[in-house]
Amino acid sequence: MKGVIFDVDGVIVDVKESYHFAIKRTAEEFLGFEVPIEKVRLIKFSKGINNDWIATKEVIRHFGREVELDHIVSVFNEIYKSLRDREKLILDEDFFANLKAQGIPLGVLTGRPKEDLNYTFEKFGLFKYFDFLLDDDDIPVDDLKKPHPYALHLCIEHMNLSACVYVGDSLADWEMVVCYRKMYDKPVEYIHFGDSVKLDNVKSANTPQELRLVLQEVLKHL
Numbered sequence: 001m002k003g004v005i006f007d008v009d010g011v012i013v014d015v016k017e018s019y020h021f022a023i024k025r026t027a028e029e030f031l032g033f034e035v036p037i038e039k040v041r042l043i044k045f046s047k048g049i050n051n052d053w054i055a056t057k058e059v060i061r062h063f064g065r066e067v068e069l070d071h072i073v074s075v076f077n078e079i080y081k082s083l084r085d086r087e088k089l090i091l092d093e094d095f096f097a098n099l100k101a102q103g104i105p106l107g108v109l110t111g112r113p114k115e116d117l118n119y120t121f122e123k124f125g126l127f128k129y130f131d132f133l134l135d136d137d138d139i140p141v142d143d144l145k146k147p148h149p150y151a152l153h154l155c156i157e158h159m160n161l162s163a164c165v166y167v168g169d170s171l172a173d174w175e176m177v178v179c180y181r182k183m184y185d186k187p188v189e190y191i192h193f194g195d196s197v198k199l200d201n202v203k204s205a206n207t208p209q210e211l212r213l214v215l216q217e218v219l220k221h222l
Contacts, residue, residue: 002222003105003131003161004215005152006091008112010169011193013120017086019052020044026076027059030067035059045197048171050111050146051136052076084116089124091208096129098212104219107155108133109166111146132159147172149180156186163187163222165215169194174202189218 009015024040040059049055056072099106108130110117114137121127134155136145144150156164163186166177177190191214192204203218205211 001105001159001161002219003107003156003159003164004099004219005107005109005155005159005164005166007166007168007170007173008108008110008117008120010090010196011167012089012091012108012126013124014088014090018083019080021083021086022076022080023052023056023059025079026056026072027063029075029079030060030072031063031065035063041196045170048147048175048197050170050172052111080116084119085123087120091211093125093129095208095212096126099215100129105131105159105161107131107159107164108135109146109151109155110134111136111172113137134158147175147179149176149183152176152180152188153184156184156188161186163189165189165191165218165222167191167193167211167215169196171197171199174199187222189222191215191218 006012009019020037020040024035024037027035043059043062044055047058049058053069053073053076056076057069060067096106106129112135114135117135132155134151139145139151152166166188174190174192177188180188190202192199192202193211195206203214205214
């Protein structure tokens with residue numbers, strides 16, 4: 001059985017006004033001055049940082065300060081909660097309903113904490129489209145989190161897939177698939193969605209319409 005596994009932030013959900021600004025505002029709390037949102041995004045995506053707490057730490061470090069991650073997490077979480085209702089769907093219910101109607105198993109593999117994932121999926125009514133969801137809290141060992149392919153392996157095995165496509169938007173997503181191919185033996189293809197970072201010689205799509213077409217083509221030849 002072939003399936004599709006999706007990242008959430010930047011793929012299913014637009015987080016430019018939520019998580020990105022939570023990084024910015026948290027960093028500003030510790031730095032004491034304004035940080036351009038463009039700089040936040042450049043640091044996060046150019047370094048391929050999957051976890052936004054760690055991305056915040058890296059932004060703060062970029063400007064010459066070191067702050068313990070525990071302190072960052074507590075501030076970040078409160079700021080994010082004040083911003084999360086700014087989020088909008090990139091891939092809507094019709095997108096997933098169309099795939100489900102074709103009998104394609106769908107999964108989620110995300111670096112979001114469980115509380116954040118549940119809030120957003122409940123808000124947008126997305127739970128019913130997915131056969132399996134794996135979030136950051138499901139992988140308690142930091143060394144096994146994305147871009148390590150262990151989480152992707154868990155998804156594939158739990159969904160009983162013979163092959164799959166992973167749809168992501170970051171260097172970490174691409175690296176995870178590359179590492180999976182080296183460590184495990186089931187065929188996995190990667191589709192890069194959006195323009196947050198450019199990858200050469202990688203299947204890509206910039207709109208839901210393009211993604212639908214690329215997915216169908218990749219699944220056909222997988």
